[in-house]
Amino acid sequence: MPAEALFDISEPGESQTKQVSKGRAVGIDLGTTNSLVAVVQAGQPICLRDQHCSLLPSVVHYAADGSVVVGQAARDLAAQAPQDTIASVKRFMGRGPGDAEATRRLTPYEFAPGGDGDAVVRFSVRGGQRAVTPVEVSAEILRVLKARAEAALGGALDGAVITVPAYFDDGQRQATRDAGRLAGLEVMRLLNEPTAAALAYGLDKQAEGTFAVFDLGGGTFDISILKLEGGVFEVKSTGGDSALGGDDFDRALAAHLLRQMGLPEDAAGDRYLTRRVLDAARDAKEELTKLSATEVAIARRPGDIWRGVLTREELEAVVKPVLDRCEPPVRRALRDAGLEPKQLSGVILVGGATRMPIVRRLVASIFGREPLADIDPDEVVALGAAVQADLLAGNARKDVVLMDVVPLSLGLEMMGGVTEKLIHRNTTVPCGAVQTFTTYADNQTGFDLHVLQGERELVADCRSLARFKLTGIPPMPAGMARLQVTFLVDADGLLSVSAREETTGKESSIRVKPSYGLTDDEVERMIRDSFAHAAQDVSERLLLVERVEADRILQATRAALAASADLLVEGEGAAITTAMGALEASQAGRDHLAIRAAIQSLDAASKDFATRRMNQALQQGLRGRDIGAVESKVGK
């Protein structure tokens, strides 16, 4: 193979690996169900929390007044406005309207009719007034995480690592990168989720050996086999299904519930009912992780409540056919790594769905051992992404390196509709391949190159990533022209292709723009549109900052009231409680000035009380240690 040709490529990967100034780099787990942001502080990765928790539900609600609500508040609005509230948008990333996934039954969304050649799914929201792409919806989630990180770190971010399922194809990766750009993030790297988990786990536990990461999330399933040794995290093989996750369990269970309710399995197209049943299915599934039976109540119509009991046995029977789809990718990944299950040092569980007892039993039976359960399956991916962000920002240890692989083979269409693979799956990135082709017809003056991704022989069964042409070849007899095609996959796993006709030196190259992605123009337009909303974004950020501050003060006041109720004077407690109530009310609203005013009112109402507490603490300090501390010491 003419390996030296690998280097005759124009500016490889340069636009992908952005330069960032040293500083605040975060890791983001953009999940199907929940999203998180994490950062390395004092050498340790931690997840950043809002007033409630680190998990931000990946739900976006487009309100009638034009505002956008993200997170738990959006999830709460889903039942009343199912078509305006997009959950599990990750399932639609990089998908076309023709994909079965996008048009499957039992979905509460309304899809905008696509124009000719429209390659992207669009959700129709606000009664058809607006059509949004999955990239735009994901960007809303990323904006909230970005604001959370900026509030916590006290300034603009320099870069972010966003995680993707290892089994995401090129189109899904490009869509994720576009979403990051749209949210105003400098995307330093797309990192595979199981790799991120192994990085966090390996560094935390000082683990060495060969591990399997079994990652079953809300919408995607990944299996990766990694060798951890001397700071090198080497992915040996990966596999999965980018349309298999907890959502599919919910859908299967929802269909089961609808049958029991005497209703058609597609809920007769009733979006409200669909949303209610899916939510009830999810809640029941979560409860049956701990309980062996649970009650389910669903409104068939407003006022007409159906009640039933669901057992864990029933749930497991319903989800088993879906779960069984995990096993072939696991076997294949083991075989690709050249390993038997007994040669592994351990199995790491990632993703909320791995909490289900039936999933743990399946893992134990495939691998012949109990999985490791000493990590938080929700947070570990974001923690690993934060470590990688820190590495890329140049802040961190020099002795750690990640070696990841191409998840799906990359190739070209040949005559007759078959694919020729240039890069095989599980090849370590960055990597390249060069192959020479020739003309099949006399006087052929151009080549049509069709770039494909997938494992199947037939073009029709693979994902089409791009088509491009090399023209202007002088007429020659068939077989005389020599076309040298170079594939290059950078450290993000993104492909660029170049072609050169050797007898003429004619060249052409492209960075692969997947057929199912957004065009550059579309992304640019969206970015311009988002600048138009810049004023709104600033007030959003101020709102977030004030909400966090309000939360801090409410917590402190509650703690003080609980600890020093004896210091309150007549009427003071009631005044403080009233001011707290007013602050909580303003916090739920969207006016940051109102929150600021309520914070000041609470400050004023509690000022004297705070002063008395301070004085008391000082006096106790003079007496030595306080009684509580002495007692607790004695007690032990």
Add this chain to the structure above:
Amino acid sequence: MICWSCEKDAGVSMLCPGCGAVQPPDRSADSFHVFGLPRKFDLDLADLERRYKEMTKILHPDRFARADPRARRASLERSVQLNLAWRTLSQPVARAEYMLSLAGVEVGEPAGGRQAGGADNRATQPMDTALLVEVMELREALAEARARGDSAKVATLFARVQTNHDREMAEVAAAFAAGQPDIAAIAARLVAARYYRRFLEEAEPRGESEEGLAK
């Protein structure tokens, strides 16, 4: 080579001894040269892996995410070269085929043959008739055993062909160890090993062989 950064002689180092800048790859280097190893078939794989990991730690693009564009490009190119060299040398079959290609003999899988438009110019080795007959008979036996649902027979065939394959590769290793390797004989054994390997992929119990396992 002259360092692109400090313009002093950087020799063949990955990093310039003077200023520490990562150097672009030597495009003429063969895969053995990349690891600083002599061209020989009998490699210490543990030593090879150690070299690979140590070099990766130094060259990986993640190390240069914030560096000068020229450094990033050099790191990317060197990493591509390093990964290719590792893929080539770490697998005995790929290593043997590569050593023959260095000797001017191509036995790699021909990409052409099934498509009219993308014929490959790599030469294919002439087929040994006895081997062709043997493989055809094995395939027929496999098809019959499968049709009968005779999994014990399938397993026996699998084991037999695995033994044949390993024997050919052992002969390849022995031939390379000889003072003057017989290139034509090695090529013939590699072709035989390839046929056995195809058979083994087909005989895989789960029938996923069509999914294009990496070599």
